[in-house]
Amino acid sequence: MEWLGLEMLADLPSTGQIILECKYNPYLVVLALLVAGAGSFATLSMAERLNHVDHPAAQRQWRLLGACCLAGGVWALHFICMLAFQAPIEVHYEFTLTGVSLIIMLLAGWLAMNTLGNRELQARHFLQAATCIGLGIVAMHYIGMTAIQSNAQQFYRPDRFLASIAVAISTSLMALLLARYFRYGSGTLHQLLKYGASLLLAGGIFATHFTGMWAMTLVIPSGASVTLPTTDNSLQLSLTIAFITLLISASSISAALSDQKLQSKEHDLRRVNVLLSQLDQARVSLQQAAHYDALTNLINRRGFNQVFAERLVEQSTNEGMLAVMFLDIDHFKRINDSLGHDAGDELLKVIAGYIKAATRSQDVVARFGGDEFCILTALHNREEARHLAQRIMQKMKEPIDLAGRRMVMTTSIGISIFPDDGRSCEELLKNADLALYQSKGCGRNSLNFFNNTLNTRATLELQLEEELRIALLEERGLRIHYQPIFDLHTGQVAKLEALVRWDHPQHGLLSPERFIGIAEANGLITDLDLWVLRHACQDLALLSRHGHGGLRVTVNCSALTLGREELAREVEDALHQAGLSPQQLELEVTENALMGNIHSTIALLKDIRAQGVSLSIDDFGTGYSSLAYLKRLPLDTLKIDRSFIQDVPRSPQDMEIVQAIIIMAHTLHLQVITEGVETMDQYQFLAQQGCDFVQGYLLSRPLPLGELRPLLKDLEQREPLVTDFTPYAGTDQSRLPDLFADSPDYRAGASAVRPGR
Structure with missing residues (x-):
């Protein structure tokens, strides 16, 4: 006979037995397969829950429930398929053996769930468990077959019998691997894969049963009476078993889903608690970072x-x-x-x-x-x-x-x-x-x-800063005064030093001491220096057009301005716009400005000097320069600070210092200017020592351009100064030219104070 691909044996035994032809009720077979599928899905769900709990009592509960689902599914498939088995004889089932087969399947299911409960499993553990479970399934099947009570005898083909054992072990191994795989995971894809695995597992159990049935042959001995089946209650019994099994499986699945949701909520609650804890820690850390300095651990x-x-x-x-x-x-x-x-x-x-x-x-x-x-x-x-x-x-x-x-x-x-x-x-x-x-x-x-004086000063400085910024932006209120520099060799004015002034609307004419520091502290000094440079070049060009072409103008350059790489181009632009030659401009820089970044400063000064612009070092002797650097600088002129000349001739030490500076400068091929000359004694001493230029109130105070032009015209009409001084002999003024005797600054004496820059 052939049913669902199963071929029944037709060979007669040698003793002449009769082989009965059997068939299966297809509806019950399908019902058995569905029941096995439900049991398999429930078993996978139990295995999944088993690995999501840590409490031993909960693990035992899920193992027991999983064993019942697996045993119920396998045993129900076997028993429903046996009820679907239709033979032309009266067939009954012995209750005791049927119960024994169910107990054996429960033991096999418990063994399977114990195996899945282990956290770490190796391949040999899977093989050992699959062998034991497979043998349990086989034992359940053949004990259940023994429970059949009829006139026919059961014979089995050895090869097919072994095949049924192999199928049972393979099915058990597949069930363990699938259950192990589906222990973790979530989502729709996970559920779909679990449905497919349940059907695959049910198919393996189905194959195990029918392989065993394929190995069996029912034979009625010769001369035995054949009792035909009288009543058929297999459908009702099958439906009852299926209902009970499905109810157990559905209840187990429902319990698993409920536990999963509950555990998910607990997990979410734990995550929320963890997040709240992390937020508290983050808040503390942020508070620490917001209120404490990370380096010193002091508050910020x-x-x-x-x-x-x-x-x-x-x-x-x-x-x-x-x-x-x-x-x-x-x-x-x-x-x-x-x-x-x-x-x-x-x-x-x-x-x-x-x-x-x-x-x-x-x-x-x-x-x-x-x-x-x-x-x-x-x-x-x-x-x-x-x-x-x-x-x-x-x-x-x-x-x-x-x-x-x-x-x-x-x-x-x-x-x-x-x-x-x-x-x-x-x-x-x-x-x-x-x-x-x-x-x-x-x-x-x-x-x-x-004290309140500091507050008043700060308020004034803030006001001056704002007004200076506006004055630079609108070019309003700033003025340039020029102080002549006399050549001791020719007795004529050779240079003009440009000194900035600020004609403030409330405070009047301010000297540089009042606003240069403010400009340096607030980043305005570069704009101020460039403003003085441009206007000084324009004023000198105007003087040149009025017959004073032999003059040069000297412009101060701060340390911040000297640190700009664009200075060389800005100097060139100022000369070009005014129409001056580079030889008519001289830049004055202080010692401290030069020493700020000596290497880059030397390179910048060489670029400026290459244009033809002269360079002088201002306030020499008051800074930190060394002779090693001084000889490398591309300088033309050295200006002695007024602090070294103001006590001459009363201080022999200052006289010696000035004499040494002049000798040193000439040795380095530098011309020398002495500023702050206020007495005839100072003038005579410097001329006798070979100083090249002098500048100070004795000769002229700084004057605006409008007052400077008449002075220059008057000086050019006079005779050159006499320069063949006798050795210095105190305050003898008899050989000084009349130019100084008539000078209003000279008559005012040495009490005047020279403004700064």
């Missing part, structure tokens, strides 16, 4: 302002006093520039420790950024603030080992007092900052308390 500006506001309210209520101290490390930039920022960071850590060690535990120490620190302390009188500042300054004098060097740092401190110097955080901090700048202006390594 924001944290300080918060504490400051609280302390201010407290002291206002108690009518107490507070001191706010601003600290700035003197010359800290040199550390970063010479040793690097890493060394600077290490130094800041040490300094922060020094400040903390010098303060009290209740004092607030903050780092505002860079090398700026701030201290907030409660006190009873102003002297307590002074003593605290002095303790800090004394602590700072302790040597610091840094990058293989031993150094001592100093600090400048500014102090404001609540309530004397202000009642708000902003006002007290601003006033402490003003006091700090006062300490820096006093030579650093000092402390200063705020």
Whole structure:
């Protein structure tokens, strides 16, 4: 017989038995397959839940439920298929053996779930478990076949019997692997794959059963009576078994889904708790980062302002006093520039420790950024603030080992007092900052308390800064005064030094000392220098057109302007726009400006000098230049600072210094200008020493262009100065030319003070 690809044996035994022809009810076979599929899906779901719980009691529950689903599915398929088996004889089933077959299948299912419950499984574990489970399925099947009660005898083909065992073991191995694979995962694709795996597993169980049935042959012995089937209740019994099995599977699947949802919610809740914990940690970290300095672990500006506001309210209520101290490390930039920022960071850590060690535990120490620190302390009188500042300054004098060097740092401190110097955080901090700048202006390594004069000065400087910016932008109010420079060899005016003035609408004519520092501090000095350069070239061109073509103009150049690579092109543009030759311009730079970045400065000065522009070094002797660098600089002129000439002839030491500078300059092939000449003794001494040019109030004060032209015309009509001086002999003025005797500046004496730049 052939049914669903199964061929029944037709060979007669040698003793002459009769082979019965059997068939299957197709509807029950399909029902058995569906029941097996449901049991397989339930088993995979139980295996999945088994690996998502950690509690031993819960694991045992899922193992038991999974074993029932697997055993129920396999046993129900076997029993329904047996009910679908239709033989032409009366067939009954023995209840005891049928129950034994179910118990065996339950044991096999328990073994399968125990295997899947292990976290770590190797290949040999799968093979051992699959063999045991497969043998259990085979035992269940053949015990169930033995439970058949009829007149026929069962015979099995050995090869097919072994084949059924092999199919059972293979099916068990496949079931274990699929269950192991589907332990984890979620989503629609995971569910679809699990449905397919359930059908595949049910097919394997189905194949195991029918391979066993294929191995069996029913034979009625000769002479035996054949009892035909009377009643057929296989359909009702099959439906009952199927219903019970499906109910168990559905209940198990429902329980698995409910547990999965519950566990998912618990997992989400744990994730929410973890996220909340992480948010709390992040909030604490952000608060730490927002209110503390990462380098020194001191509070930062924001944290300080918060504490400051609280302390201010407290002291206002108690009518107490507070001191706010601003600290700035003197010359800290040199550390970063010479040793690097890493060394600077290490130094800041040490300094922060020094400040903390010098303060009290209740004092607030903050780092505002860079090398700026701030201290907030409660006190009873102003002297307590002074003593605290002095303790800090004394602590700072302790040597610091840094990058293989031993150094001592100093600090400048500014102090404001609540309530004397202000009642708000902003006002007290601003006033402490003003006091700090006062300490820096006093030579650093000092402390200063705020006073109203500083506030007035700061307000005035801020106003002047805004008005200077507008004056440069609109070219309104700025003026150039020119001071003649006399050639001692010819007795004539050879050069004009351009000195900027500011005709302020409220404060009148301001000298450079009032606004040059403001321009340097606020980035306006370069624009101011270039403005003076352009207008000085234009004024000299105007003088040249009026018959003064032999003059040259000297223009001051600040350190910031000298650091610009564009300076050479800007000088060329100014000369071109004015129509001057480069030989008519001379740039004056100070020693400190030259020493700022000596290598780039030398290259820039060579480019400017290559155009034909002369270069002079101003205020020589007051800076930090060395002869080694001086001989490399492309200079033409050296200007001796007025501080070396003002005590001549009273100071023999100054006379010797001036004489040495002149000799040195001539040795380096440099011409010499001496500024600040205010007496006839000074003039005579310089002429006797071979100085090339002189400049000062004795000869002429700085004059605006309108007053300068008549003076130049008058000087050109006079005879050249006599230069064959006798050796210096005090204050003999008998051989000085009448030009100076008639000069109003000469008659005014030496009491006039020469303005700066």
